[in-house]
Amino acid sequence: MLIKVQSAAIRGLDTIGVDVEVNVAAKGLPGFDIVGLADKAVDESRERVKTAILSSRIEFPQKKITINLAPADIPKEGSVYDLPIAVGLLSILTGCQAPPKSLFFGELSLDGSLRHTKGALLMALFAKEAGFENVFAPKASANEAAVISGIKVFPVENLRQLLNHFAGKQLIDVALTPGVSPSTPGVYSEGEFNMAEVLGQEQAKRAMEIAAAGGHNILMVGSPGAGKTMLARALPGILPSLNEGESLEVTKIFSSAGRIPVGGSLIRVRQFRSPHHTTSPVGLIGGGTRPQPGEISLAHRGVLFLDEFNEFPRSVLEVLRQPLEDGFVTISRSKEKTMYPARFMLVASANPCPCGYLNHPKKNCICLPRQIKKYQKRVSGPLLDRIDLHIDVPPVEVNELSGNQAASDFLEPSSAIRERVVSARKKQEERFKDDALYVNAEMRNRHIKKYCQLSKEAEQILQQAGIKFQLSARSYLKMIKIARTIADLAGAPEIEVSHMAEALQYRPKNYEE
Amino acid sequence: MACQVTLQDKKYPKLLKEIGKSAPKQLYYKGVFDESIFENCLAVVGSRRMTTYGRQVVERLVGEAAAAGITIVSGFMYGVDAAAHKTSLRVGGKTIAVMPCGIDLIHPEYQQDLYAEILENKGLVISEYEGEMQPVTWTYPQRNRIVAGLSKATLVVEAGDKSGSLITARLAQKFKRKLFVVPGPITSENSKGIMQLIKEGATPVSSANEVISEYPLRKQNFGKSSPPSPASRDPRPNPDFQNSFSTLEDKILQQLQREPGEIDLLARVFCLPVSKLSMTLSIMELRGIIKQEGNKYYVN
Numbered sequence: 001m002l003i004k005v006q007s008a009a010i011r012g013l014d015t016i017g018v019d020v021e022v023n024v025a026a027k028g029l030p031g032f033d034i035v036g037l038a039d040k041a042v043d044e045s046r047e048r049v050k051t052a053i054l055s056s057r058i059e060f061p062q063k064k065i066t067i068n069l070a071p072a073d074i075p076k077e078g079s080v081y082d083l084p085i086a087v088g089l090l091s092i093l094t095g096c097q098a099p100p101k102s103l104f105f106g107e108l109s110l111d112g113s114l115r116h117t118k119g120a121l122l123m124a125l126f127a128k129e130a131g132f133e134n135v136f137a138p139k140a141s142a143n144e145a146a147v148i149s150g151i152k153v154f155p156v157e158n159l160r161q162l163l164n165h166f167a168g169k170q171l172i173d174v175a176l177t178p179g180v181s182p183s184t185p186g187v188y189s190e191g192e193f194n195m196a197e198v199l200g201q202e203q204a205k206r207a208m209e210i211a212a213a214g215g216h217n218i219l220m221v222g223s224p225g226a227g228k229t230m231l232a233r234a235l236p237g238i239l240p241s242l243n244e245g246e247s248l249e250v251t252k253i254f255s256s257a258g259r260i261p262v263g264g265s266l267i268r269v270r271q272f273r274s275p276h277h278t279t280s281p282v283g284l285i286g287g288g289t290r291p292q293p294g295e296i297s298l299a300h301r302g303v304l305f306l307d308e309f310n311e312f313p314r315s316v317l318e319v320l321r322q323p324l325e326d327g328f329v330t331i332s333r334s335k336e337k338t339m340y341p342a343r344f345m346l347v348a349s350a351n352p353c354p355c356g357y358l359n360h361p362k363k364n365c366i367c368l369p370r371q372i373k374k375y376q377k378r379v380s381g382p383l384l385d386r387i388d389l390h391i392d393v394p395p396v397e398v399n400e401l402s403g404n405q406a407a408s409d410f411l412e413p414s415s416a417i418r419e420r421v422v423s424a425r426k427k428q429e430e431r432f433k434d435d436a437l438y439v440n441a442e443m444r445n446r447h448i449k450k451y452c453q454l455s456k457e458a459e460q461i462l463q464q465a466g467i468k469f470q471l472s473a474r475s476y477l478k479m480i481k482i483a484r485t486i487a488d489l490a491g492a493p494e495i496e497v498s499h500m501a502e503a504l505q506y507r508p509k510n511y512e513e
Numbered sequence: 514m515a516c517q518v519t520l521q522d523k524k525y526p527k528l529l530k531e532i533g534k535s536a537p538k539q540l541y542y543k544g545v546f547d548e549s550i551f552e553n554c555l556a557v558v559g560s561r562r563m564t565t566y567g568r569q570v571v572e573r574l575v576g577e578a579a580a581a582g583i584t585i586v587s588g589f590m591y592g593v594d595a596a597a598h599k600t601s602l603r604v605g606g607k608t609i610a611v612m613p614c615g616i617d618l619i620h621p622e623y624q625q626d627l628y629a630e631i632l633e634n635k636g637l638v639i640s641e642y643e644g645e646m647q648p649v650t651w652t653y654p655q656r657n658r659i660v661a662g663l664s665k666a667t668l669v670v671e672a673g674d675k676s677g678s679l680i681t682a683r684l685a686q687k688f689k690r691k692l693f694v695v696p697g698p699i700t701s702e703n704s705k706g707i708m709q710l711i712k713e714g715a716t717p718v719s720s721a722n723e724v725i726s727e728y729p730l731r732k733q734n735f736g737k738s739s740p741p742s743p744a745s746r747d748p749r750p751n752p753d754f755q756n757s758f759s760t761l762e763d764k765i766l767q768q769l770q771r772e773p774g775e776i777d778l779l780a781r782v783f784c785l786p787v788s789k790l791s792m793t794l795s796i797m798e799l800r801g802i803i804k805q806e807g808n809k810y811y812v813n
Contacts, residue, residue, distance in 0.1 A: 202780040206787040222808075359807035364562070364702060369591045370623050392808035394775045464799050486788070501792040505776070509805075 001026075003091045005084040006103050008126045009076055010119040012291055012331075012338030013256050015126035020081060020104075021068040022088030028064035034085075036069030039077040048079075048108045049086045056112040056159040058093060065089070075335075077290065079107035080117055083136065086159060096166040099134055103127040106138040106156065113158040114138035118258025121251055124148040136162065137175075143265040144255060146175035147248070178265050187268035188418065191237025193230055196411040200396035204231050207391045207506060209417050212238045213424035214485030215439030217324070217346040217386065219309070222393030223363075224356045228349035231393070232305045235347060236272045237414035239303070240422045243429070246301045246438065249341055253300055257293050271302030273344075277311040281319045291331045291338040296323050299344035301438075309348035310378045317383055320346070324386045327442065343442065346387065350379070360395060388441060388478045389506040424488040440485045445477065452480050458500040465504050479503050515541045515616040515643070526551040532662040532688050537641035540659075541616035544637040550607050553728045554584045556664035556685065558657075558678040559593025560671040560703050565773070565806050567671040567703065570695050571596040574668065577721030579606025582730055586611065586664050588656055589628075589638075591621060593670050593678075598627060602634055609637045609663065613656040615646030657681040666691035666727050669715070672706030679706050682715065691727055693718045761785075761793050762802070766812060769803060773811045 005020045032046045053060050067085055069076045083106035087098055098104075105123050107115040120141035127135045128151050135153045137145045142155030153175040156162050164170040195205055204220065208231060211218040220228045242250060251267045254260050260267075275284060275295045286294030296304055306312060323329045327343035352358040353372040358365040367375070384390075428439050431451055437443065443451065454462065466476055483495045483503040490499065518525050519539045524546065530536055557575055559567060571593060579585050579601035587594040589610040601608040610631055614620045616638070619628050631638060641659065642652065657680050661667055667685035669692070672678040685692050692715040697704035711717055718724055761783075768774070768782060776794060780787050794810060797803045803810050 200777055200781075202777045202787045203775075203791070204777075206791070359565075359809075370621070373623070392775070394777065394808045396777075461796070461799065465795075468799055498789075498792045501795040502788050504795040504799075505791040 561592035
């Protein structure tokens with residue numbers, strides 16, 4: 001007797017439909033085989049399925065059982081096929097009938113219950129696109145799958161409950177879709193620090209605000225202990241929450257990597273990733289024999305913080321160049337090709353020289369000019385050129401700050417800064433509603449031409465600066481983008497001279513003589 | 514190609530000959546050996562670890578002196594030496610680099626651009642050593658005697674208490690040449706050597722004129738003139754716009770003249786948001802009134 005159950009295979013962010021064909025032969029030696037390019041985890045599912053069925057007090061037949069996962073030429077991996085295989089067998093053994101147009105996935109436990117399984121969101125998305133009506137998912141993963149509206153997601157606890165549902169004895173309640181509409185209140189990360197806790201650093205805080213508002217990359221250079229890391233870790237607190245489209249993009253990446261926790265649902269908070277400088281190129285951009293998203297994709301629509309930027313091996317940093325420009329990364333392996341989005345905000349911090357005390361007011365730098373040059377050259381020009389805001393973070397003498405300036409009660413808290421950032425982002429969303437972008441940093445040349453009207457004076461100032469500060473063509477455009485963000489923060493429709501002049505403060509600086 | 518001048522030659526620099534027994538028997542040189550270059554020489558030496566203050570001083574004093582026609586002599590080391598050569602070239606002045614190594618070697622090697630620039634601009638590179646001899650510990654102080662010997666006066670900018678510049682300074686005194694020093698803040702490591710020299714009778718200076726008056730110069734400016742004062746500078750692109758910020762500009766200017774500082778400091782002093790200050794500072798910088806170095810702003 002042959003039964004077909006529908007499931008799907010996940011490859012990167014793509015999903016491919018898989019027919020799980022279950023056959024219990026009337027003749028032949030007893031056995032249980034799975035065919036169809038199954039990996040070890042799929043192969044082991046025989047034992048899980050068999051024991052789970054027995055644990056659900058259903059007799060397991062001593063017959064020849066063959067499972068085929070079609071199409072047979074695509075590699076199948078993981079534990080998602082436990083449930084469809086079990087459903088196929090149960091249909092034959094008990095005569096129960098699964099409702100038509102249903103998709104199954106989930107890992108079985110030996111006691112017959114279902115465990116959290118990765119990729120629930122992608123499965124549900126596939127189900128909707130392929131015209132399924134019902135998705136049967138483990139209860140722990142159901143919230144994740146329920147993000148997709150327009151299909152019914154049934155959270156399944158164990159096989160017994162599923163049989164009761166099929167028999168109509170006790171129906172499973174459909175999981176509710178966590179609605180996200182523009183009116184839903186934002187969910188914010190508090191950040192590790194509040195901006196009010198950062199004393200001094202007025203310029204750096206302003207730069208952080210601009211970076212957050214326009215999604216710009218930022219490089220902070222300063223001596224050890226100046227507060228670079230603290231500023232970066234306070235950044236999540238001033239970022240707006242993800243909008244609906246962004247949320248879905250981020251959740252898909254996390255779902256494919258199996259990084260959504262039990263019971264987790266749509267990710268609403270911008271991610272903050274800070275990989276250590278010993279991270280490998282693959283760890284950073286993604287890859288592996290079965291491609292996995294790297295740090296840059298996990299930081300999609302969020303922040304990638306590279307502390308001690310100059311300490312990263314050059315080979316690791318240079319891989320950032322293409323994704324910084326394109327906003328995605330294509331991972332090609334001999335057997336698979338996967339595209340992961342990677343539109344992140346790069347926040348980098350670095351020391352000015354090997355000893356760290358160049359330009360320090362109190363301590364003497366002990367580095368030779370050649371060493372300093374060499375140290376600064378560790379990060380290539382093209383990479384620096386892709387960073388919008390460049391700032392110095394000088395050390396702060398806390399005892400030099402007067403009363404008000406030293407008390408965090410008087411300083412602006414992250415929430416106040418965030419309000420300005422959120423309103424600036426709203427203006428950008430409005431502006432780019434016909435284009436496939438969200439923030440100013442994503443603008444290409446044609447967008448700059450279209451949306452960045454410079455007043456005559458502003459243009460004059462920019463031209464003067466281009467000559468005086470020897471700005472590259474790319475920096476020139478970056479200045480316009482930053483000025484656009486500053487204008488958005490100020491609520492101005494046109495870029496005025498004051499916005500342009502402020503933007504120039506964040507130009508790339510040359511530390512050589 | 515390196516050429517040679519011996520002690521017996523007529524064109525051997527006169528002042529150097531005056532130092533007597535220690536005068537080098539021969540000098541190798543690169544560039545055009547024009548005797549007039551040796552007429553009014555000023556040795557400028559100082560710390561290798563020059564601070565921004567040191568650079569400012571060099572740019573101000575050496576710039577004016579070189580523009581007035583004084584030849585700047587120094588030792589081609591990084592720090593004050595290199596800054597002195599560079600400043601001299603920038604104002605179109607003449608400069609001589611005295612090397613501590615064989616004439617065919619560039620030391621330090623990474624300053625080859627400066628080396629080439631000196632030769633291209635009628636400057637001179639000299640050494641008493643031939644070929645590609647490597648510099649060793651004793652050749653540096655030997656080199657210093659030539660630097661001091663060539664010059665009518667020596668100017669020391671920033672020197673620690675064990676600085677090699679002190680050797681040059683003391684040699685200058687031994688040769689009965691004028692010794693000028695630029696005082697620095699007493700809290701700086703780079704002022705310790707200077708303090709010693711002042712106590713030993715060196716003349717502290719704060720303006721280029723004090724140095725220039727030591728030289729019998731015709732009242733004529735060589736090369737480019739000295740930098741104009743901030744007030745007379747620059748075509749202002751837009752008078753209306755400029756007026757609206759002039760008061761803040763003045764306040765910033767006054768503050769920076771007292772003490773150079775970073776933008777954060779100015780924000781605290783004036784209780785202004787960084788965004789407004791940034792804008793004003795950018796415009797002032799574009800006009801050339803102030804400049805940014807390291808992370809501080811300085812008045813030009």
